[in-house]
Amino acid sequence: GVPAEVLIVDVSEKAALGQALDISDASFMMPGTCRQASFREAGQADVIIVTAGARQMPDEPRSNLIDRNYKIIKSIMDSLQPIKSTAKVLMVSNPVDVLTHIAQTTSGLPRQQVLGSGTYLDSGRLRNALSDITGVSPTSIHAYMLGEHGDNQFTGWSAARIGGRPLLEHPRLQGMDLESINKKIAHKAYEIIDAKGSTYFGIGMCAAAIAEALLNNTSQVFPLVHYVESFGCYMSWPAAIGSDGVEQSFDVKLDSAENEKLNVAIGAIKDACAKYA
Numbered sequence: 001g002v003p004a005e006v007l008i009v010d011v012s013e014k015a016a017l018g019q020a021l022d023i024s025d026a027s028f029m030m031p032g033t034c035r036q037a038s039f040r041e042a043g044q045a046d047v048i049i050v051t052a053g054a055r056q057m058p059d060e061p062r063s064n065l066i067d068r069n070y071k072i073i074k075s076i077m078d079s080l081q082p083i084k085s086t087a088k089v090l091m092v093s094n095p096v097d098v099l100t101h102i103a104q105t106t107s108g109l110p111r112q113q114v115l116g117s118g119t120y121l122d123s124g125r126l127r128n129a130l131s132d133i134t135g136v137s138p139t140s141i142h143a144y145m146l147g148e149h150g151d152n153q154f155t156g157w158s159a160a161r162i163g164g165r166p167l168l169e170h171p172r173l174q175g176m177d178l179e180s181i182n183k184k185i186a187h188k189a190y191e192i193i194d195a196k197g198s199t200y201f202g203i204g205m206c207a208a209a210i211a212e213a214l215l216n217n218t219s220q221v222f223p224l225v226h227y228v229e230s231f232g233c234y235m236s237w238p239a240a241i242g243s244d245g246v247e248q249s250f251d252v253k254l255d256s257a258e259n260e261k262l263n264v265a266i267g268a269i270k271d272a273c274a275k276y277a
Helices: 013-024 062-080 096-107 120-134 178-186 188-196 201-216 256-276
Strands: 005-008 033-036 047-050 088-091 114-116 145-147 153-155 220-228 233-242 245-249
Touching (some): 013 033, 047 062, 088 201, 096 233, 096 256, 120 145, 120 220, 201 220
Parallel strands (some): 005 033
Antiparallel strands (some): 233 245
16 A cells, blocks of 8 residues: 555566566556666665575575575675665575664665564464464554564564463463474474475565555564664664664564573574674
8 A cells, every 4th residue: 555666677678577567467556656767776775675696405404595695695785785875775685684784784874764574474373373272353462473483483482472361371371382393383484385385475464564664754663684783693682763764673572591592592593694794
């Protein structure tokens, strides 16, 4: 519902044209328009969404995947130059924590203007699963997947709330294997990828919601990849976003076990980013 012009850019101009033509067919049902554009035109957009990246090959080390994606992201940022000084960059490509860091260093934009989709989709999956268990609408369940978008993500159970009460006090959660819920959420993407090759719709809706919040200056809170000063790295953590990008980052109260998982996630992200400082 945002009256915006959407520009489609791809290294394959034919693919970009096809996508733009396909999307533009729906313009009679939405307030915006869509067309193919050049990288330099896209660099002047208010919100730049990056979905490009190399796929991880079977048994490929994560470090090798990051090396290949570094070259792709740097090429994109170079091609977008000069980037509009007030632009916000939203990274969707994986591994999103590290690639958001790379996008910021190669774009030259301030940290608060470069963010990633992070664990927003994972948190939505968590809320859906908890809705099935509790019988409460997922929009009324406040719970986040945190840390790294990947193998080191974890659920902030101790900070989760439902109806103003701690989530874990809900009677239908008594005796539940919380770790099994966490693992199911963390690995759902693999199940989708195994079945159809990649994920499209869930992450597409998440990216659209984030873009809408940025464009409409809603100050809505999302669990997103952004630079968290207190941890000294990009990671998935609750933040309010608006027209200036990240406006506030929130302190989440975790228990000792969750803090241990947080430290593991921070360590993994920092180790991966160290090569691309």
